[in-house]
Structure formats: C-alpha cells, structure tokens
Amino acid sequence: MSQMNVSFFATCLVDQVYPQAGLAAMDLLERLGVAVEFDLRQTCCGQPAFNSGYRQEACRVARSLLEIFCESERIVVPSGSCATMIKCYLPSLFSEGSPEWESAREIGARTFELSDFLVNILGITETGATFAEKVTFHDSCHQLRELGISQQPRTLIKHVKGIQFVELEDANRCCGFGGTFAVKFDEVSAAIGNDKVGRIRESGADYVVANDVSCLMHLDGLLKRQGIGVKTMHLAELLIK
Amino acid sequence: MIEIKPNIPGALANQQLQRNLKHTLTGSLESRNAAVAAVPNWQDLRNHARQVKLHTLERLDLYLERLETKIEANGGKVVWAEDTAAAVAAIVEIARSRSARKVVKSKSMLTEEIHLNPALEDAGLDVVETDLGEYIVQLCGEVPSHLVTPALHKSKEEVAELFIEKLGMTPTDDIGELTQAARRVLRQHFLSADVGISGVNFAVAETGTLVVVENEGNARLSTSVPRTHIAIMGIEKVIPRVSDLAVFLKLLIRSATGQKVTSYINLISGPRRAGEVDGPEEFYLILVDNGRTKVHSDLHFRQSLACIRCGICLNVCPVFQKIGGHAYGSVYQGPIGSVLTPQFLSESVAPQHPFASSLCGACKEICPVKIEIPDLLLELRQRVQEKTTKGRPFGEKAAMIVWAWMMTSPFRYKLASWLVTRIARRFISKGKPLLNFPPLSAWQKKRDLPPIPARSLKELYRARGGRK
Amino acid sequence: MSRETILARLRSSGRSESIDLPETLPDFPAYDDPVEQFRVEIERVGGVFLDARRADSLVECLSGVLAQRGAEQFVWEGSAVFERHQIPVRYLAEQASTEHGFLTSMHADSSVSLPIEVLPAGDLDLPAVQVSVSSAVCAIAETGSIVESTAVAGSRVLPILVPHHVVLVSSSDFVQNSAEFFGQLEPGKRESAQILMTGPSRTADIEKTLIIGVHGPQSLTVIVTG
Numbered sequence: 026m027s028q029m030n031v032s033f034f035a036t037c038l039v040d041q042v043y044p045q046a047g048l049a050a051m052d053l054l055e056r057l058g059v060a061v062e063f064d065l066r067q068t069c070c071g072q073p074a075f076n077s078g079y080r081q082e083a084c085r086v087a088r089s090l091l092e093i094f095c096e097s098e099r100i101v102v103p104s105g106s107c108a109t110m111i112k113c114y115l116p117s118l119f120s121e122g123s124p125e126w127e128s129a130r131e132i133g134a135r136t137f138e139l140s141d142f143l144v145n146i147l148g149i150t151e152t153g154a155t156f157a158e159k160v161t162f163h164d165s166c167h168q169l170r171e172l173g174i175s176q177q178p179r180t181l182i183k184h185v186k187g188i189q190f191v192e193l194e195d196a197n198r199c200c201g202f203g204g205t206f207a208v209k210f211d212e213v214s215a216a217i218g219n220d221k222v223g224r225i226r227e228s229g230a231d232y233v234v235a236n237d238v239s240c241l242m243h244l245d246g247l248l249k250r251q252g253i254g255v256k257t258m259h260l261a262e263l264l265i266k
Numbered sequence: 267m268i269e270i271k272p273n274i275p276g277a278l279a280n281q282q283l284q285r286n287l288k289h290t291l292t293g294s295l296e297s298r299n300a301a302v303a304a305v306p307n308w309q310d311l312r313n314h315a316r317q318v319k320l321h322t323l324e325r326l327d328l329y330l331e332r333l334e335t336k337i338e339a340n341g342g343k344v345v346w347a348e349d350t351a352a353a354v355a356a357i358v359e360i361a362r363s364r365s366a367r368k369v370v371k372s373k374s375m376l377t378e379e380i381h382l383n384p385a386l387e388d389a390g391l392d393v394v395e396t397d398l399g400e401y402i403v404q405l406c407g408e409v410p411s412h413l414v415t416p417a418l419h420k421s422k423e424e425v426a427e428l429f430i431e432k433l434g435m436t437p438t439d440d441i442g443e444l445t446q447a448a449r450r451v452l453r454q455h456f457l458s459a460d461v462g463i464s465g466v467n468f469a470v471a472e473t474g475t476l477v478v479v480e481n482e483g484n485a486r487l488s489t490s491v492p493r494t495h496i497a498i499m500g501i502e503k504v505i506p507r508v509s510d511l512a513v514f515l516k517l518l519i520r521s522a523t524g525q526k527v528t529s530y531i532n533l534i535s536g537p538r539r540a541g542e543v544d545g546p547e548e549f550y551l552i553l554v555d556n557g558r559t560k561v562h563s564d565l566h567f568r569q570s571l572a573c574i575r576c577g578i579c580l581n582v583c584p585v586f587q588k589i590g591g592h593a594y595g596s597v598y599q600g601p602i603g604s605v606l607t608p609q610f611l612s613e614s615v616a617p618q619h620p621f622a623s624s625l626c627g628a629c630k631e632i633c634p635v636k637i638e639i640p641d642l643l644l645e646l647r648q649r650v651q652e653k654t655t656k657g658r659p660f661g662e663k664a665a666m667i668v669w670a671w672m673m674t675s676p677f678r679y680k681l682a683s684w685l686v687t688r689i690a691r692r693f694i695s696k697g698k699p700l701l702n703f704p705p706l707s708a709w710q711k712k713r714d715l716p717p718i719p720a721r722s723l724k725e726l727y728r729a730r731g732g733r734k
Numbered sequence: 735m736s737r738e739t740i741l742a743r744l745r746s747s748g749r750s751e752s753i754d755l756p757e758t759l760p761d762f763p764a765y766d767d768p769v770e771q772f773r774v775e776i777e778r779v780g781g782v783f784l785d786a787r788r789a790d791s792l793v794e795c796l797s798g799v800l801a802q803r804g805a806e807q808f809v810w811e812g813s814a815v816f817e818r819h820q821i822p823v824r825y826l827a828e829q830a831s832t833e834h835g836f837l838t839s840m841h842a843d844s845s846v847s848l849p850i851e852v853l854p855a856g857d858l859d860l861p862a863v864q865v866s867v868s869s870a871v872c873a874i875a876e877t878g879s880i881v882e883s884t885a886v887a888g889s890r891v892l893p894i895l896v897p898h899h900v901v902l903v904s905s906s907d908f909v910q911n912s913a914e915f916f917g918q919l920e921p922g923k924r925e926s927a928q929i930l931m932t933g934p935s936r937t938a939d940i941e942k943t944l945i946i947g948v949h950g951p952q953s954l955t956v957i958v959t960g
Contacts, residue, residue: 044723078647082670203624208705215712246713399939483950535922563747
C-alpha cells in the first residue's frame with residue numbers, strides 16, 4: 026500500500042499555546058505510517074473574526090488558507106472547531122459559484138478532524154498508547170453537532186492500554202467557551218464552565234481529554250483558578266503516550 | 267437600546283432564580299427527551315414540518331387571503347394590523363364599541379410584543395391574564411420569563427406571598443392550595459368578562475380554523491364565555507392544511523412540555539352558530555405584521571418565521587440556563603429571542619442579543635422545525651458590526667483588521683507569534699497582573715491564563731529539523 | 735390600509751426556491767387493540783376509563799360514576815345522548831327539547847333512570863352542578879384523547895366549568911392516531927368549535943409541580959359504549 030500523505034493544519038491556538046499537542050498529533054500520524062507535511066506558512070482558519078461578525082476579515086484569512094492547502098490531498102486538523110470552520114463555514118464566506126467558493130468546498134471535503142481521520146480513513150482503533158490513569162472525555166460542540174463526531178475519540182481512548190475511561194454526565198453540554206463569547210460574556214461563560222467542572226469532579230477522573238484546545242484552555246483556567254488538580258490533555262497527547 | 271450585559275451579575279447572583287432555572291429547565295429537558303425518544307420517526311416529523319412551514323412562507327400572501335376568506339365564511343371578521351399601533355387600536359376599538367369593561371386573556375406572547383395590556387388599561391378596561399403563570403406575572407407587574415413557563419423565575423414562597431397580599435388568601439405554601447385560590451378568583455373573572463383575547467398556535471387556511479393548545483382550560487373559557495372573542499396572531503402562524511396538524515401538534519407538545527398531548531387542544535372555527543348552546547356571539551382574528559414582513563423579505567432570515575414557539579431552545583441553551591429570560595430584556599428570549607429581537611426591533615436596538623450565545627448549536631439540534639439558529643446568529647453578528655457601533659467593545663474593529671493583516675502573511679504572523687511567546691510569556695509566567703487589560707481581564711476574572719510556551723509549534727518543528 | 739400594505743410587502747419579497755407541500759404524512763403508530771391503547775394512555779394522564787361495551791354494564795358504570803362523584807345535580811349535553819348510547823331515562827318536562835338549553839337531572843337513587851328537566855342554557859345554576867355528561871365524536875387511541883364537537887349540542891364551556899366531566903364514546907368512533915383523526919377532519923363544516931381532551935385540567939406553572947384541576951375539571955371519565 027502506498028503511503029498516505031496528509032497536510033497538517035495545526036491551528037493558531039495549538040501553534041501558539043499548545044505546541045505539544047501539535048507535535049503529538051504529527052508524531053502520532055507518522056507513527057501510524059502517514060507522511061505528514063507541515064506547511065510553515067499556515068496561520069489561522071479565520072474563525073475568531075467569523076464568529077465575531079467580521080466576515081471580510083475572516084474572508085481574507087480564509088483566502089490565504091485556501092492558497093496554502095489548495096494542493097493538499099488530505100488535511101488533518103487536531104481541532105473539531107477549526108475543522109468545522111473549514112468544512113462547514115468556509116464556503117459561505119465566498120459568493121456561491123465563484124472559484125474561491127468551489128475551492129473552499131473542495132478543501133472542506135478533504136479536511137478531517139484528527140480522530141475521525143484515524144478511525145474512518147486509516148481504519149485504526151488502537152494507537153498503541155499506554156496510560157494507566159482515570160480519564161474522561163469532553164465533546165466539543167462543533168465536533169459533536171456540526172461534524173457528528175462522538176464515537177471516534179471514544180473508541181480510540183478506550184483502546185489505550187491500562188486506561189480507565191469514565192463518561193461525563195451531560196457530556197453533550199457546552200463548556201461555555203464559545204470563542205469571543207468567553208470574554209464578551211465572561212461571567213456567563215465561566216458559570217457554564219463551572220457546571221462542566223462540577224461534572225468533571227463528579228466523574229472522579231484525573232484527566233479530562235478533548236480534541237479542542239480552546240475548550241481545554243477554558244476548563245484548565247477554571248480548574249487551576251479553583252485549585253482543582255484535574256489535568257487537561259489534548260487527545261493526541263493521550264494517544265501517543 | 268436593550269442591553270443584556272448589565273442584567274447578568276444580578277441574574278447569576280440570584281440564588282432563587284438559579285435554583286428555579288436548574289429545577290425547571292432540567293425537568294423540562296428530561297421530559298422532552300423521554301417524549302421524543304418514544305417517537306422513532308422524529309426526524310421525519312421535523313423534516314415534514316419544516317417543509318410545510320417553508321412552503322407556506324413562500325406563499326404567505328396566498329395562504330393569508332385563503333384564511334381570511336374562510337374565517338369570514340365561518341362568520342368571523344379579520345383585521346389586518348401592520349404594526350403595534352394598528353393592532354392595539356383595532357382591539358381597543360372593538361372593546362369600546364361593545365362597551366366592554368373586563369377583558370380576560372389566555373396566553374399570547376404577541377400581546378406582550380405589542381404591549382396590549384397597558385394600552386387596554388389606559389382605555390379604562392380591566393384586563394385579567396388567566397393562564398396561571400401569566401396571572402402570577404401580571405399580579406407582580408412583571409413580564410414572562412419564558413415562552414411556555416412564564417413564572418419560571420418565581421418560587422412557591424414568592425407566589426404565596428403575592429397571593430396573600432393581592433388575593434387575601436390565608437398563608438400557605440401548598441402549591442395545590444395556591445392554584446385553587448387562583449382558580450376561584452379567575453372563575454369569577456371568566457363569568458363576568460365581556461371580551462376574551464387569545465393567542466393562536468396554528469391557523470389552518472383551508473378551513474379557517476384556529477388551534478389553541480393548553481393544559482389548564484383557561485383558553486377554552488376565554489374563547490367561549492365572553493360575548494366577544496378576539497384572537498390575535500402573527501402572520502407567520504398560518505398553515506395550509508388540517509392534516510398537517512397531526513405533525514405540528516406532536517412536535518410542538520413533546521418539545522414544549524414533554525407531554526404526549528396536552529389536556530386540551532381547541533379547534534375554533536368562528537363564533538357560535540345557530541343551534542349551538544354557547545360560545546361567543548362575535549369572533550375577530552387580528553393578523554399582525556409588526557416587523558414580520560421585513561424578516562420575510564430577507565431570504566436568509568425567512569426561516570426564523572417558522573418558529574412554533576415551543577420554547578425548547580430556551581430550555582437547552584446553556585446561556586439561558588444561567589441567566590433566565592428577564593436578563594434578555596426583550597419579549598422573546600433565549601436563542602430564538604436573540605434571532606427575532608434584533609430583526610423585529612433593528613440591530614442597533616438589540617446589538618448584544620446575537621452575541622449572547624456560545625454558538626454550541628444545541629438549539630439547532632433540538633429545534634422541532636430545524637431553524638438554523640447559530641447560523642442566523644452569525645449573520646446577525648455581521649450585521650451588528652456593519653450597521654452599528656453600539657454594543658461593540660472599543661477598538662474591536664481595528665483589532666480585527668490588524669489581526670487579519672497579521673494572519674494573512676507568514677512573516678507578520680511570525681512576528682506576532684514572537685511577540686506573544688517572548689513578551690506575553692514573561693508577564694504571565696511571573697503571574698503579574700500587567701496583562702490585566704481587556705479582553706484578558708475578562709478572561710482572568712474567573713480563569714487563569716494558560717502558560718505560554720517558550721517556543722511555538724512552528725519553532726519547535728523547525729528546531730528539530732522538520733520531520734522526525 | 736394594513737391589509738394591502740402587508741400583502742404588498744409579502745408579494746414583493748423574493749422567492750427562494752419553490753418548495754412543495756409534502757404529499758404524505760410521516761408514519762403514525764397503529765395498534766391491534768385501539769381501545770386498550772386508549773385506556774393505557776388516558777389512565778397515564780390521570781383520566782378514568784370505564785368499559786361499557788357490554789350493553790348491560792352501561793347503567794352500572796354510569797350510576798357508579800355519578801354516585802362516586804357525590805353529585806346531587808348533573809347536566810347532560812342533550813337528549814340525543816340518551817338515544818345514542820341507549821341510556822334509559824324518563825323526562826319531567828313534557829318534551830325533551832334541547833335546542834338552546836341543557837338537560838339537568840337530579841341524582842336521587844343511584845339509578846340512571848332519572849327525571850330530567852330541560853333548562854335554557856343561561857338558567858343553569860352552575861355551582862350546584864357537580865358532573866357534566868356529554869358524548870364524544872371521536873376517540874384517538876395513540877394519545878388517549880376524546881374529541882367533543884359543538885355540532886352535537888355539546889357545550890363549549892360545561893366540560894371545563896364543571897368539577898367532574900364524564901364523556902361517553904362509542905367503540906365505533908375510535909381512530910388509531912392523530913394523523914387518522916386530522917386526516918378526515920373537516921373543522922368548521924358543521925360546528926364552530928371542537929376540543930380534544932386528554933385527562934383532567936392541569937398546570938405545572940408553579941415550580942413545575944403538577945396540579946390537577948386548575949380552571950377545568952379535577953376528573954375526566956371516559957365510558958366506552960358498544
């Protein structure tokens with residue numbers, strides 16, 4: 026079988042704040058026999074501007090993303106939210122039928138969220154990781170509702186050797202991050218987040234895993250502020266343990 | 267301008283409200299989920315209803331005319347009202363010409379929208395809300411805090427205090443006794459009212475039939491005991507066929523209350539007829555526009571007129587669950603309220619509404635007519651930032667322009683990245699509050715900032731020479 | 735005028751794509767024994783179900799309900815109800831004309847062979863009436879709903895105003911589900927109002943606590959006749 030080539034879109038937040046998650050994802054893919062290309066020209070998917078109502082600005086950023094990835098066979102993203110931006114919203118930034126709209130749609134169809142790529146494209150359920158800890162999983166909203174991905178990460182997590190996986194109560198509820206919502210309505214965002222923190226504590230898990238560092242950054246900030254010892258971890262970091 | 271933000275600290279600090287929201291909304295959601303799980307073809311029903319609604323909206327003029335013709339053939343009268351003033355004037359005029367003194371009302375959000383009660387009171391009429399929740403809210407001089415459960419924010423102790431003060435009942439916190447006290451008082455109002463005003467859940471064009479869904483029996487009494495019945499509806503409530511009611515009622519009721527069916531579903535096709543033993547002598551239908559044609563003219567937003575007011579998007583919304591209805595400051599609250607309010611009143615009047623959402627999509631997932639609420643909120647966010655500077659943090663637009671400028675060049679991005687990792691890191695790692703300016707200050711009120719790594723992913727990748 | 739303004743605005747706003755009305759309804763559940771399904775559903779919502787499909791059990795059922803509710807005076811929807819459901823009765827008044835009135839009866843001896851008085855609708859002494867009895871035009875198995883129509887001399891308000899409501903429905907008037915019901919319905923053709931009733935009046939407006947009998951009756955009894 027010829028080697029599969031993928032382009033890795035790290036996302037700006039992983040690049041700037043959670044590089045270890047990005048490295049883990051790339052290493053994981055390579056360990057599974059995938060040739061990973063990481064184009065250093067990449068920046069952001071445009072979601073911060075798009076979600077705040079600045080479509081022109083989002084459009085500009087999206088255009089550079091299209092340029093960078095137009096030749097890519099497959100694009101893998103370690104974020105449900107950014108994958109959703111590319112797959113579901115990017116075309117809406119361009120006028121229907123235009124070459125850019127076409128290009129956005131094509132790129133969207135070739136873009137995969139990491140766990141979905143592993144399970145449904147590579148056909149892998151086990152990454153060979155070992156992690157003897159009690160772990161729970163947080164579904165990020167875009168990944169769950171727009172992409173319909175919920176079983177893939179669970180399958181992968183449950184196959185980690187030695188792991189004790191527990192489900193969160195109300196797993197499908199938002200953690201309250203919501204992009205700029207987290208600072209525009211910071212008190213509501215934190216209040217919603219604290220419900221999630223409560224559920225995480227009730228689960229008894231020592232680690233909360235998610236495939237979106239934005240949710241994790243929010244939850245981690247709440248956990249640390251309250252001095253709760255539960256650690257946050259990106260899915261890729263777990264799968265490479 | 268209607269603001270949400272100033273109401274938030276109060277709502278979050280209100281322990282009673284928080285308890286009621288948690289108890290009521292969790293219960294409602296659980297009932298709804300159980301009721302929906304029992305319907306294997308729920309998605310077919312949603313698709314069917316959405317298709318009927320979108321079809322109707324495409325030909326709304328035709329179906330409204332058909333409805334009018336049928337209502338008139340049934341002996342009713344139809345009044346069209348393009349705005350609040352016209353709707354209120356029409357109702358006041360009907361009441362005046364009948365020398366009415368007392369009006370009983372059954373639940374209608376539209377009458378809240380047009381501020382009917384104060385207008386009727388100014389015209390010298392005694393106005394009594396008869397839905398128990400609405401009655402409680404009216405006695406308090408408040409407005410509903412939920413589409414379906416108007417007094418959601420009240421505890422039984424608060425209701426008891428209110429009834430002791432306003433109805434002179436003997437102290438109790440037994441909900442059954444409180445309900446019976448309201449029943450006794452309202453019974454007298456029903457029997458002495460001259461006009462009954464009701465809302466409408468669906469209006470069937472092919473037969474001129476209004477459907478009013480309820481559990482208490484107050485809608486039946488309001489629409490049947492007084493001499494005059496005035497029904498009031500937004501123009502979007504019309505549906506073409508009777509047969510589709512089977513689908514709409516199933517979707518509405520299971521979503522709204524988690525019941526399989528409500529205690530009463532009223533099908534009203536005009537005033538009392540010759541040979542019938544009771545019923546109103548005259549029947550009016552007020553068809554209200556009040557901004558709906560504006561929404562209709564926008565092909566993107568037209569789907570928001572498909573809303574059947576079940577209120578489930580409020581129940582499932584993490585933001586509504588935390589702040590309740592009153593914090594929105596508008597008649598329509600929660601996710602669908604944040605879609606409708608800026609459209610009905612303009613973006614500059616309600617600039618915060620589209621932003622009061624984490625865009626989690628739970629509303630879109632649960633909506634029985636599949637309204638794409640998050641997508642509409644995103645569109646509205648764009649409109650707000652294009653049309654008004656209200657409700658936007660100072661310098662946001664400039665920041666976005668600079669941000670896009672940095673993000674569209676690998677070099678500029680690298681520069682920005684260097685600044686973040688080298689400078690921001692120093693202050694954060696030292697735990698200094700030097701970075702405590704917006705928007706980081708908002709972040710840091712309840713959350714720690716993440717530790718900024720010494721090297722970005724790109725730098726680390728370069729340092730190890732690309733591929734491992 | 736508002737009418738022309740609204741219609742003109744609607745006509746001038748653009749069309750997106752043409753969307754047809756769906757031709758068929760999604761499936762609705764059907765039952766081998768619709769009456770049994772109806773019983774399950776109505777009992778689930780606090781209604782009382784009595785089976786009087788055997789002719790000799792009707793009088794027993796009816797008198798039992800009337801006695802149980804302790805009613806001294808109760809009101810019938812009209813004389814047709816006795817014939818329709820073959821209830822033995824004798825009239826006090828010369829003729830049982832119910833064109834614009836109600837029949838009331840005194841509940842004397844636990845029997846339903848009762849003296850009936852004809853009263854004009856307005857003369858009803860409401861507080862004295864404990865029970866109203868009417869007949870349904872239809873029963874829906876899926877939801878346990880009964881349907882009353884003003885066309886069969888049914889009152890709009892009695893089923894709500896009176897504390898205990900009793901409905902007679904013939905076993906031949908059962909339909910499987912609401913799709914079947916609304917599919918054959920022609921509202922407004924013969925009557926100004928119909929009502930679907932499912933259990934007693936209820937509210938959960940205070941702290942989401944279920945309370946039975948708010949504006950309407952505390953009990954709803956459905957008697958199925960043969």
